[in-house]
Amino acid sequence: xxxxxxxxxxxxxxxxxxxxxxxxxxxxxxxxxxxxxxxxxxxxxxxxxxxxxxxxxxxxxxxxxxxxxxxxxxxxxxxxxxxxxxxxxxxxxxxxxxxxxxxxxxxxxxxxxxxxxxxxxxxxxxxxxxxxxxxxxxxxxxxxxxxxxxxxxxxxxxxxxxxxxxxxxxxxxxxxxxxxxxxxxxxxxxxxxxxxxxxxxxxxxxxxxxxxxxxxxxxxxxxxxxxxxxxxxxxxxxxxxxxxxxxxxxxxxxxxxxxxxxxxxxxxxxxxxxxxxxxxxxxxxxxxxxxxxxxxxxxxxxxxxxxxxxxxxxxxxxxx
Amino acid sequence: xxxxxxxxxxxxxxxxxxxxxxxxxxxxxxxxxxxxxxxxxxxxxxxxxxxxxxxxxxxxxxxxxxxxxxxxxxxxxxxxxxxxxxxxxxxxxxxxxxxxxxxxxxxxxxxxxxxxxxxxxxxxxxxxxxxxxxxxxxxxxxxxxxxxxxxxxxxxxxxxxxxxxxxxxxxxxxxxxxxxxxxxxxxxxxxxxxxxxxxxxxxxxxxxxxxxxxxxxxxxxxxxxxxxxxxxxxxxxxxxxxxxxxxx
Numbered sequence: 206x207x208x209x210x211x212x213x214x215x216x217x218x219x220x221x222x223x224x225x226x227x228x229x230x231x232x233x234x235x236x237x238x239x240x241x242x243x244x245x246x247x248x249x250x251x252x253x254x255x256x257x258x259x260x261x262x263x264x265x266x267x268x269x270x271x272x273x274x275x276x277x278x279x280x281x282x283x284x285x286x287x288x289x290x291x292x293x294x295x296x297x298x299x300x301x302x303x304x305x306x307x308x309x310x311x312x313x314x315x316x317x318x319x320x321x322x323x324x325x326x327x328x329x330x331x332x333x334x335x336x337x338x339x340x341x342x343x344x345x346x347x348x349x350x351x352x353x354x355x356x357x358x359x360x361x362x363x364x365x366x367x368x369x370x371x372x373x374x375x376x377x378x379x380x381x382x383x384x385x386x387x388x389x390x391x392x393x394x395x396x397x398x399x400x401x402x403x404x405x406x407x408x409x410x411x412x413x414x415x416x417x418x419x420x421x422x423x424x425x426x427x428x429x430x431x432x433x434x435x436x437x438x439x440x441x442x443x444x445x446x447x448x449x450x451x452x453x454x455x456x457x458x459x460x461x462x463x464x465x466x467x468x469x470x471x472x473x474x475x476x477x478x479x480x481x482x483x484x485x486x487x488x489x490x491x492x493x494x495x496x497x498x499x500x501x502x503x504x505x506x507x508x509x510x511x512x513x514x515x516x517x518x519x520x521x522x523x524x525x
Numbered sequence: 526x527x528x529x530x531x532x533x534x535x536x537x538x539x540x541x542x543x544x545x546x547x548x549x550x551x552x553x554x555x556x557x558x559x560x561x562x563x564x565x566x567x568x569x570x571x572x573x574x575x576x577x578x579x580x581x582x583x584x585x586x587x588x589x590x591x592x593x594x595x596x597x598x599x600x601x602x603x604x605x606x607x608x609x610x611x612x613x614x615x616x617x618x619x620x621x622x623x624x625x626x627x628x629x630x631x632x633x634x635x636x637x638x639x640x641x642x643x644x645x646x647x648x649x650x651x652x653x654x655x656x657x658x659x660x661x662x663x664x665x666x667x668x669x670x671x672x673x674x675x676x677x678x679x680x681x682x683x684x685x686x687x688x689x690x691x692x693x694x695x696x697x698x699x700x701x702x703x704x705x706x707x708x709x710x711x712x713x714x715x716x717x718x719x720x721x722x723x724x725x726x727x728x729x730x731x732x733x734x735x736x737x738x739x740x741x742x743x744x745x746x747x748x749x750x751x752x753x754x755x756x757x758x759x760x761x762x763x764x765x766x767x768x769x770x771x772x773x
Contacts, residue, residue, distance in 0.1 A: 272687075275662065300665055301682070303664070304664050307653040308652050308662065310656075311652075317617070319647055320646055336646065338646075341745075342542055344739045345742075347740055384691050385691040391685050399684075440705075440706065446701075452643060453563070454701070461772040472538050475643075482770040484766070485751070495751050499749075500770075502755075503756075
């Protein structure tokens, strides 16, 4: 009966999104008068999940699962859902969760709704609000199957500590063969990823060249932010494709998005509009980004950004 | 190799989105429809396989007659034939079920869909389809090479990318990177003329009911005007972000 939640970890440590989906699952469990069971793979310090509302943690320890594999992980969750007699499964919007969710949905005959942005407005019929049309609209959606799968948008619900504790059980479900083998992973381990970041600092063509990215990286470092860029910048090869955010690039749903020298083409805005607070720094007061932003500075990035870095450093020092 | 490319018929990004019939349906008045961008990258990669390695490329859409111009465009780009499953695309599950039948009946080795459509953004059809037909599945795919029945692919992950190996039958959730924007093809007059003569087969749907239902759509509340901060007063921005927006 309990609500099942997949808590993603990396090198043993839970991601922030894992704590957010537990917080969300707890809210759903309260609405349905039940408890939250979390599933974790090769994670350490699993007790922390109790503080966010999990009553039980099913912990899978298996070296062969070190590299994420969507089919195998979907099978773990399917096994856990069946053991627990789960009616609702909650997942995050990480690339890995979005990869396994459709397979899990088929395995459980469950209706799946992704990009959900708030707690269910009703649990019978089960009704949730999701973003659609690349953040240009919301769709209130009913799920009509016995088992429901919710994919929660990052940073949409936030972390809610409920101060409980969780029991931990080892869980060893049957793991199927997977036809997909990971050969190699290429990942910067010392940087915040765009998906995990609470703050994203993004640069556009207004920065004039790749040699000027030092200040973008410095600003990101001061804020603990991820760096990103507009499409023209990645097309020109100034920055890697993996930093391109926008409709055909990576989606951004951060708490704060700072756009520097980005005019705000509609395809760019579509990809970043789910961010809560947007700041634009641009020389052109007519740039479309000013219509989408919450705060703006009309000015030269080369003058404004160093000043902003200095002020933020002072702010951080004063608030440390 | 038999390739099927799934084509979503979606409003162009620049279209204004409005709703009708009590906010339950997209108002298609004045909306320009296009091939879903993520699908177009996949279609272009499929054309590369056809030309360089020898393959047949069919395209498929689940939708009403109004989606046919989008399928004709895919034919003009170079697909050999098109299939339209004649039913409304009610939810990702129902679409995947219809596609599963098309794939099984057609004996396709490789199915390329987009990682998500830019209208519903569900990111569910390719994964569900793969699970239904018991094929291998790779999403967020930014590079794909096929050699006989084996495949090597690169996929984007949060914070980087990974290289994977797998085998056919295979379903791909594709995106930019499969080919670059500069590789996309604008249909020429010859392509458009030929597309008129290529088969577009309309098939009747199998009996499937959707698992989810959109009750209503709404648009975000209109945004307030931007607060401008003077370049000589950057302290104010820091203060606004801390005290008002509470994001730092």
